Amino acid sequence: MNNENKVENIDLPFVNHQKSTKITNSVSLMKNRKLRKAGLFALFVGPVFLAFSMIVLIPFFTGVYYAFTDWNGITGAVNWVGLDNFKYLFTEDKQFQASFLLTMKYTFVAIVLTNLIGFGLAILVTQMLKTRNILRTVFFLPNLIGGLLLGFIWQFIFIKGFSSIGQLTGISLFNLPWLGDANTGFWGIVIVSVWQGAGYIMLIYLAALQNVPQDIVEAAKIDGANRWQILRHITMPMVAPAVTICLFLTIASSFKVFDVNLALTNGGPFKSTEMLALNIYTEAFVNNRYGLGEAKALIFFLVVAAITVIQVTITKKKEIES
Known part of the structure; x- marks a missing residue:
């Protein structure tokens, strides 16, 4: 042991x-x-x-x-002013307030039209048409052209092309001062922006529509469902994720519209069509009030971020419900 x-x-x-x-x-x-x-x-x-x-x-x-300074963007003197820039924007800067409201109006109109037209084009090119591949290319081509170049092209169309058509046909629509009036200038920007963006949105909706199971659609047709019922109760719930993406993209792009606004009207006449992005650019780089421009940009960022977060949250819930 x-x-x-x-x-x-x-x-x-x-x-x-x-x-x-x-x-x-x-x-x-x-x-x-x-x-x-x-x-x-x-x-x-x-x-x-x-x-x-x-x-x-x-x-x-x-x-x-x-944004909390009075820097002019040129000199080295940077003085801290606290909330003075923001107080000035909300109390005295009437042009900033007008541009903000105009941008909200433009964003709503552009979102609705771009998504409706993009979805309609997507449905069109999913039909059994011999020219559907050519149509996809034609509808997407405007998105490949830069905003500034597109704006100058449409500026020529609105000023020269429409006036010539109006003289030949006598149609009052073509004789309107498209870029010389506040109302027509606004709708001119909307037309160009929607024409440019609808093709890109079409591709997203097209990809979603092609993933809709055809056996479900065929079963609904056998049960007697018409096209509207199929679109409402089958297609729309199936493409809900694409709607979320398209709404997010169109909200962001519509709020940030700059190049088309600059090329078409440059904010005129008398700043009546000056969107918020162009107003920020003018304040910082034309008026040399960089601190004030940054204050506008910060407010702009917070508003866009809040709206997009709310939009994504709501549409995601709709996806789950559907």
Whole structure:
């Protein structure tokens, strides 16, 4: 018995040492794996994050700082003014308020028309037409043209083309001062923006429509459902995720409209068609009131962010319900 106890006492420390060595090795292996994963993550994500920080994050937070200053964008004198810029915008800057209301009106109209026309075009090109591939290309082509170039092209159409058609046909619609009046100028911007964006929205709706199961549609037709009932009760619930995406894209693009506004009317006549993005640009880079322009941009960002979050939340709930 004594000899057996001696053997056990001799072997026990050796076994414990082996166990501790294995545990230490496994811990070191886990640490090495984590370090390797962290290194690979930094290798692949690091350059992208650095570029994102240089292009987006740093300018954003710098702009937030300048929104509380009176910097003119040229000199090195930067004075902290606190909330004075925001007080001025909400109490004295009538042009900012008018541009904000005009942008809200334009955004609502552009969202509705762009989505309705885009969805209608998507339904059209899903029909069994021989020219459907050509139509897809034709409808999408305006989206490939830059906003400034598109604006100058349509400026020529509104001024020269419409007046020539009006003289030949005598139709009063073509004789309107399309870019010389506040109301017609507004609708001119809407026409060009919808014409440019509907083709892109069409592609998103087209992809969603092609994923609608045809066996369900055929079963509904056999049960006596008409086209409107199929569209309302089958197609629309199926394409609800696409509606969420399209609404998000059109809200963002409509609020940020700048190039078409600049090329078509440049905010005229007498700033009656000046959208908010153009108003911010004019304030910062034409009037040289960079701090005030950044204050407008910060308000603009918060409003757009709030509206898009609300829109996505509501439409996502509709997706789940449907």
